Amino acid sequence: MTDHSLKIEKSRTTIFKAVFPNTTNHYDTLFGGTAMQLMDETAFITATRFSRQQMVTVSSDKIDFKKPIPAGTIIQLDGYVTHVGNTSLKVRVDIYVEEMYSDSKFKAVSGEFTFVAIDENKIPVKIL
Secondary structure: OOHHHHHHHHHOEEEEEEOOHHHEOOOOEEOHHHHHHHHHHHHHHHHHHHHOOEEEEEEEOOOEEOOOOEOOEEEEEEEEEEEEOOOEEEEEEEEEEEEOOOOOEEEEEEEEEEEEEEOOOOOEOOOO
16 A cells, blocks of 8 residues: 555544434425535545645535435545645545434435645645
């Protein structure tokens, strides 16, 4: 395993959350904006763990909401680096839904976020 791929593997981030009623919409499913916020946070942690530098989100690419996420479930957010550039990197985040009282699990949402490493003056700097 190369040093680069080892860093990618070590920066992989998994976060679990319960879907409570205060995070749902009028359909009793996770509000899309909340899902995107959780995804961006997971992506930020992943990017920071990879680079160990100050990182800022510069874009979110296509976010696919494939299945609704019902209240009363557990979600698993998986973030992993998919591309490393000169000053930027991309992080993919997948949300899996897990039933609380069964072994049922499925992927509901996925998207990609781009981050840039910055210095104390907010100027982009090299990642590696």
